[in-house]
Amino acid sequence: MPVLLPTDILFLLMLLGLAALVAYTLRQEHLRRPWRSVIRSRSAMISLVILLVYLLIALLDSIRIPVSSNAHVNSTSAPIGEPVTLLDFGLGRIRDAQEKTYSAPLAVVAHAREMIRQADGREAWTYPRLQFGGRHLANPEQEHASDLIRRIALGLGAGIAGWALLTGFLALVLTRRRSDPMDFLRSAWRGETDLPWRAVLLALLLISLLAGVLVALCQAYHVFGTGKVGEDVLYQSLKSIRTGVLIGTLTTVATLPLALVLGILAGYYRGWVDDVIQYLYTTLNSVPGVLLIAAAMLVMQSYMARHEAEFASLATRADFRLLALCLILGMTSWTGLCRLLRAETLKLRELEYVQAARVLGVSQGMILFRHILPNLFHLVLISVALDFSSLVLAEAVLSYVNIGVDPTTESWGNMINGARLEMAREPVVWWSLASAFIFMFALVLPANLFADAVRDAFDPRRAE
Amino acid sequence: MTFAASTMETTASSPLLSVTDLRVAFRQGQDWVPAVAGVSFEVPKGGSFALVGESGSGKSVTALSVMRLLPQNGQLQGGRVSLNGTDVFSLAERDMSSIRGGKIGIVFQDPMTSLNPVLTIGRQIGETLVLHRGLKGAALRRRAMELLDQVGLPDPARHLDEYPHQLSGGMRQRAMIALALAGEPELLIADEPTTALDMTLQAQILELLRRLRKETGMALWLITHDFGTVAEVADRIAVMRAGVLVETSGPEFFDGPQHPYSRELLNAIPRLEACLQRESPVEAESAPAQAPPLLDVRDFRVYYPIRKGIFQRTVDQVRAVDGVSFQLERGETLALVGESGCGKTTLGKALLNLVPATSGEVRLDGVKITGQMGGARHEAQAGLQIVFQDPYSSMNPRMVVGNILEEGLRAQRLRTTPAERREKVEALLLAVGLPVSARGRYPHEFSGGQRQRLCIARALAVEPRLVICDEPTSALDVSVQAQVIRLLRELQDRHGLSYLFITHDLAVVSELADRVAVMHSGRIVETGKTRQVLFNPENDYTRRLLAALPKLHKSARTHF
Known part of the structure; x- marks a missing residue:
């Protein structure tokens, strides 16, 4: 039986909603048209592939199974009885591979020297061997490099094999009714297909090569090193994906109803409704966002302290705090979109088709729903796409000032926060920061590129 | 006479501007769509040349390519333009900027x-x-x-x-x-210089252009869709259609154009005499006097408050409609004529409660509709519909035509089953001369004229008795305009509709209206039978409007 935390449920519901939206879009010609121009763009398609990979990881990390049914995981890092996610299950090996403290990426020995009693009884001031990283090597000095090369080669091979399987599968699915899959692959290779399939396949190749190498290496090494208490940094970064994606998406979902309802009401009814809503968002806008978030998080923490019984386990507490952060971020970031929607509604309500509907006696609710809302949709889409990446970054900033997610939640913000001290060490511990940076960058850059493509396709000022 | 002949000779030897086989195409997706397909003409020194065509014929693109100001997606595909013997296309960009403004000046529409x-x-x-x-x-x-x-x-x-x-x-x-x-400049390009202006201003600007040409000796190249302006100003006229010149001729053009397309265009122009040939149905029948008029408007006022200061106190009012009274009989068309800002559009919208009225009384079919609120008002004015000016913004771009036409039926619960609604929508489409298959298409797939037909169909869906037409033809090309007017007349005969036709165009009025009300600064200054108002006006303002009308609309000079 899967165990679901509130954020898991919301995330899954959101994915379902997204799927429903996609299905609806496919049936509406006027919605399909701009999307066609989005998916014809090479950079947008590559970005989409990367974003889908991230989404998939986040999804795997949101489906929890109770630990008792799983003999594999009897680790020290998670308290007994806490359910683990499918991702944890898959990453069992590196999740359990604990070291004592820092170790560099792919290292076989620790980052710092220690007094070690050797086999012959003498004590030496040297780098101790790691418990997991390169344990199988008898003589690391000679075997390390060749072992790495062997594993990388193996990983590349596995990556190519996996990609070939995936490509074959894709070709079969895409040409199921029409033509020969080989023809499709040939024209894709020559770049003759309508959609940029060649770019997609190349992106997939790159991703599978990367994944192959990572999997091959992480069987015996800490690919991104280990952190302060010896946890694997790659595992941390992978777990952070869910936090980042969740904050990016759930927050957006939290802002939408407020921004839509208030923006449309203010723009359509004007008068005192407009005054009240404008007053509300100008006031909210004039309070520094960080202050508001810090205050709300403190209130939330004191609430959790008073209702300790309801937040018994570490996981529920961390989850509640994540959810609260999403909602609070949502509450403070709806004003921009609301303002935009209000202005657009002000313009739309004077348009002749809205007036014609009024003359025909169409009810106000119907006018809002059928005439105003669909014509605001492009604005919502553009701003959601653009906001996503800034929210992912906002999480990092907030965790850095300690008002972000729970310290026990893996997040890029927490990793960067931890790196504050690591950067001051000598020799410097750079891999936590680097790893968080790489993973975040690989999410935010495609998100931005995709958002640009969406804006180009939907923004009426850029049309044609 | 000798002087004229000698100038003719010099201009013939060296024209100021000569365009030879100009070709321009625009990129649309992967393809190049030709906009100008081999156009050649000359503008003599100090001469005046008019390029006439309907929208999309490529006339503005021709001017832009001569100035080398084509938009990003446009491409010059061939041809030669020489100004005073210099090849314009071979000049460097910096030399070009001394030509723009220095040798060629341009005046745009807006x-x-x-x-x-x-x-x-x-x-x-x-x-x-x-x-x-x-x-x-x-x-x-x-x-x-x-x-x-x-x-x-x-x-x-x-x-x-x-x-x-x-x-x-x-x-x-x-x-x-x-x-x-x-x-x-030696050449002034005027691209639709009067289209955005009121009738009286149009006449003044045309007069100004003519005077300036005489004073400065520059050549004038007029680009327009309006034959009226052409007849006033140009010595040479070229008619353009779909990127090619179909006919180039002198002022004798108006006595008998050669090309059938030019003839068609010229025929489509509404003329003041049109009303003389028509029998007004109201005149013919003379309805019984005791029945109340279909629309009875008494002392109608719409004021906009001017607010100032932090408390938004009302300091003054704009009297957009200032005490208007008129009646409209069944089956009658009343034209409300006036220049922009006279309050005619506000009046139309206020009748439909789209703009709140300040005071006054409106009765539709004897039932008072002013003073009623919400649902009651909607019910009371169900017989009142509107067709707007701009066919591009008057339909929701996210809805298919079938749904747009159905909307009124649903809202007023006229046809309850989908099959009934579908049947009605198809009947409406046929009635306005569109194929039944239009039902599943989006508004953007239709041309301006077709869209205006759809708007008329939408208004007719709820079976109104009175349709307010707010400049329904002024955004359309002349030939399309004539078709829409014909359609409106047909529908009136078939369904016994009445129209309140709001327009600034006196010539259109004469084609359609039984009676005319002339509006000026929020008041009606003259009302009467169309014939009487157009040919025997009593009010000074009406006379001024009529005087500003281009001659082409007035005279019956064209005999084919």
Whole structure:
């Protein structure tokens, strides 16, 4: 039986909603048209592939199974009885591979020297061997490099094999009714297909090569090193994906109803409704966002302290705090979109088709729903796409000032926060920061590129 | 006579501008769509040339390519343009900028967007003077003032320091012309210079262009869709269609154009005499006097408050409609004529409660509809519908035509089952001359005229008794305009509709209206039978409007 935390449920519901939206879009010609121009763009398609990979990881990390049914995981890092996610299950090996403290990426020995009693009884001031990283090597000095090369080669091979399987599968699915899959692959290779399939396949190749190498290496090494208490940094970064994606998406979902309802009401009814809503968002806008978030998080923490019984386990507490952060971020970031929607509604309500509907006696609710809302949709889409990446970054900033997610939640913000001290060490511990940076960058850059493509396709000022 | 002959000779030997086999195409997706497909013509020194065509015929693109100002997705695909013997297309870009403004001046259609809103008129004219004439200081100001004076702007010293938004539409167009003249060009291109202006202003601007040509000796190249303006100004006329010139001729053009397309266009122009040939149905039948009129408007007023200060106190009011009374009988068409800003559109919207009315009484079929609120009002005015001016913004771009036409049926619960609604929608489409298959298509797939047909169908869906037509033809090309007018007349005969036809165009009025009400600054200044108002006006303002009408609309000069 899967165990679901509130954020898991919301995330899954959101994915379902997204799927429903996609299905609806496919049936509406006027919605399909701009999307066609989005998916014809090479950079947008590559970005989409990367974003889908991230989404998939986040999804795997949101489906929890109770630990008792799983003999594999009897680790020290998670308290007994806490359910683990499918991702944890898959990453069992590196999740359990604990070291004592820092170790560099792919290292076989620790980052710092220690007094070690050797086999012959003498004590030496040297780098101790790691418990997991390169344990199988008898003589690391000679075997390390060749072992790495062997594993990388193996990983590349596995990556190519996996990609070939995936490509074959894709070709079969895409040409199921029409033509020969080989023809499709040939024209894709020559770049003759309508959609940029060649770019997609190349992106997939790159991703599978990367994944192959990572999997091959992480069987015996800490690919991104280990952190302060010896946890694997790659595992941390992978777990952070869910936090980042969740904050990016759930927050957006939290802002939408407020921004839509208030923006449309203010723009359509004007008068005192407009005054009240404008007053509300100008006031909210004039309070520094960080202050508001810090205050709300403190209130939330004191609430959790008073209702300790309801937040018994570490996981529920961390989850509640994540959810609260999403909602609070949502509450403070709806004003921009609301303002935009209000202005657009002000313009739309004077348009002749809205007036014609009024003359025909169409009810106000119907006018809002059928005439105003669909014509605001492009604005919502553009701003959601653009906001996503800034929210992912906002999480990092907030965790850095300690008002972000729970310290026990893996997040890029927490990793960067931890790196504050690591950067001051000598020799410097750079891999936590680097790893968080790489993973975040690989999410935010495609998100931005995709958002640009969406804006180009939907923004009426850029049309044609 | 000898003088005329000699000028003819010199112009023939060396034209000011000669365009040979010009070809321009626009990129649409992967393809190049030709916009200008081999156009050749000449503009003699000091001559005037008119390029006439309907929208999309490529006339503006021709002008832009001569100026080398084609938009990003446009491409010159061939041809030669020479100005005073120099090949324009072989010039470097920096030499080109001395030609633009210096040798060729251009005036665009919309004076609102072609002047920079954050610079004073004087600064903008000064810019050109510095660039092309090298003037400075007091001399610059004096010349700018002279120019404004030349284009007939009263009190030029004051307007020099004003911003574009402080000028009215007509004054702005004059300032725009002064700006074009500042470089003392040899050729002035006027791209639809009067289309955005009111009738009386149109006449003034045309008169101004004619005078300026005489005074400065520059050549004038007029681009327009309106034969009326052409007849007033041009010596040579070329008719353009789908990127090619179908006919080029002299002023004898109006006595009998050669090409069937030109003839068709000229025939489509509405003429004042049209009303003389028609029998008004109301006149013929003379309805029984005791029945109340279909629409009875008494002392109707719409005031807009002007609010000032932090408390938004009402300090004054704009009297958009100021005590208007009129009646409209069944089956009758009443035209409400006036220039922009006279309150005619506000009146139409206020009748439908789209704009709140200040006072007055409106009765539809004897039932008072003013003073009722919400649902009751909707019910009371169910027999009242509207067709708007702009066929592009009057349909929701996210809905298919079938749903757009159904909307009224659903809202008023007229046809409850989908099958019934579908049947009605198909009947409506056929009634306005569109195929049944239009049901599943989006508005953007239709042309302007077709869209206007759809808007008419939408209004008819709820079976109204009175349709308010707010300038339904003024955004359309002449030939399409004629079709829409014909359709409106047909529908009136078939369904016994009444129209309140709001327009600025007196010629259209004569084609359609039984009676005319002339509106000026919120009041009706004259009402009467169409024939009487158009040919025997009593009011000075009406006379002024009629005088401003281009001659082509007035005279029956064309006999084919």
